[in-house]
Amino acid sequence: MIKVQGMAGQRVAVLGLGRSGLSAARALSAGGAEVLAWDDNPPARDAATAAGLTVTDLTRAGAFEDVARLIVSPGIPHLYPSPNKVIAAAQEAGVPVDNDIGLFFRSLATPDWNGFDQPPKVIAVTGSNGKSTTSALIHHVLTEAGKPAQLAGNIGRGVLDIDPPGDGGVVVLELSSYQTDLARALTPDVAVFTNLSPDHLDRHAGLGGYFAAKRRLFAEGGPDRAVIGVDEDEGRYLAGQLSEAPGDDRVIRVSVARKLSGPGWMVFANKGFLSEYRKGKQVASIDLRAVPGLPGRHNHQNACAAYAACRTLGLAPRVIEAAFHSFAGLPHRSQTVAERDGVRIVNDSKATNVDAALQALLAFDNIRWICGGLEKDGGLAGLKPGLDHVRKAYVIGREAAQFALGLEGVEVEICTTMARAVEAALTEAAPGDVVLLAPAAASFDQYDNFEQRGEDFIAEVRARL
Known part of the structure; x- marks a missing residue:
């Protein structure tokens, strides 16, 4: 468990008692906070009570007196199409609203890190399609390469349920727009944007709001490296916003629509072959057609994004290629x-x-x-x-x-x-x-x-x- 830091002795409300809400409540309690839990669903409240949490009706008048923060589960709307009444009451009372992702990033680093040879790193993946496969593939490659890695977020375990990463550990997070939109802290070491297509438009009041929620992962914390799919206008825009110059290799551009060129860092797939270019020269190539767990162009895009993320951690191309071949894929995805x-x-x-x-x-x-x-x-x-x-x-x-x-x-x-x-x-x-x-x-x-x-x-x- 990642114990929440900085809230010991404070009253913190938690709205929504599903997987992420219960996880946040436990992590807050472990960090010394007084948790006030609520869910509109009576069976969820009963389960929280059975788990030892204090259930408090957050819909009553004055519920947010002396409350330091409200933690919200991702499925609950905070702005569009209309704010949940509990969130609206918190905002009216001036109570900051956050989620488990924000708590994770503010609580991950501990004094123990001062004794590590290699501080842990976080790779966060967002986008419309391919997030889960890309995240799982990164985790698989790291594990096959012998690196201690954990998979969490919108896939695998809740972010606060993972073990505190040790020396050289890597946490791979899949993050949906619901999660990135509200988190008050977003500071990954490597951030990945797979692609963008219309989805969840009612929740974000249109495509622009949806993209803005994804963009926060890159704009709020400033990752050391950004892997950006540039086959849509939004990806090209994002890559341009993050780059200081054409050769800025802090941004790795990814494509399955065309061969990329220029002085920067590029990874693209063409006719089933993944190619990595740096400073205008080819560095590596992988035949993806022979990888059974990654069929089709969409999976080739996932492979390019995962490859680029793993390369930022110093893994060799042949190590990544070998791991690709043992990747079995995810249920319900090709x-x-x-x-x-x-x-x-x-x-x-x-x-x-x-x-x-x-x-x-x-x-x-x-x-x-x-x-x-x-x-x-x-x-x-x-x-x-x-x-x-x-x-x-x-x-x-x-x-x-x-x-x-x-x-x-x-x-x-x-x-x-x-x-x-x-x-x-x-x-x-x-x-x-x-x-x-x-x-x-x-x-x-x-x-x-x-x-x-x-x-x-x-x-x-x-x-x-």
Whole structure:
């Protein structure tokens, strides 16, 4: 556990008692703070009481008298589309609002570090798509290279639940826009921006607010190194804002759209080959086509970002390449579930938006595509470049018929349920086909989360093999 520093003897309120909220409450208590915990959900309050926390109704008048800070779980809106009433009350009372990420960064360093040969480092990864895979891949490479590393944040353990890192330790954090938007301290040693596509627009009042939340990771703390995907305007802008000169190698530009050139530090993938350039000269190359756990252009982007982050820590290219080959990938992200009679079955339930689904479509040919769910803002037009890879679409979700209208030029079957879609796709699949779940939509119309949707897909597949 990372004990929260600087709040001993103070009253600190915690709103939201899920994984991050409970973790923050425990870490605050361990650091000597008096914790006042609250959740609108009675079972969550009961669980907190059973865990020994003091549950206090933060919705009552005067709840924030003598409270030093309010810690908020990431799923609770603090500004858009409208502030939660408890957060609004804290702001009205002048109480600072923070989250577990802010507590982590203010509490990580301890006097013990003075005796270390190599102070611990933090690599923080954000972006729209690929955060989880990039974070897990960095952690895998570091572990395979013999470095003590921990994975936390939006993946793995809660940030305050990890062990205090020792001499030379590395903490790899996946951070969502919900987490970066509110944290009062953001000071990673290496910060990674994978890409940007429209997502969570209601929470951030549009694409500009969404990008601004991501940008805080780089602007607030000033990382020693920044790895920036530059295939979108926002990434190019961010790289330019962080660079002092064209050859400033504190910024590493990453691309899978084109060969990068110039005097700076570049990592890009072209036709399946990763290349690293520094000062206009090639330093290393890796054939990503032979890496089974990283199929497709989107995973090549993840590989470039992870490679660049690991290079900032001094790892050799061949060490990174060897670790790439033993990376198994993550569940629900281009996950091969089975192969039968020449048919490959892939679970990419994490493809919850159009851009992520497009990358999945571009990674395979002859696709029997299971898609649909709670459609996000912006429509489905962005899928068009990948639709010629699709032999047929099997649409699920409560609004399957409406979703299907956005798939022009593709043979479509309205299935509604996962069971019916899997049955139809497997029945019609021929050798060389790929049965792919890449919904291009949120899961909440039928499932609690994308993981549950992916598990249902896997269960339906296995029931028929």
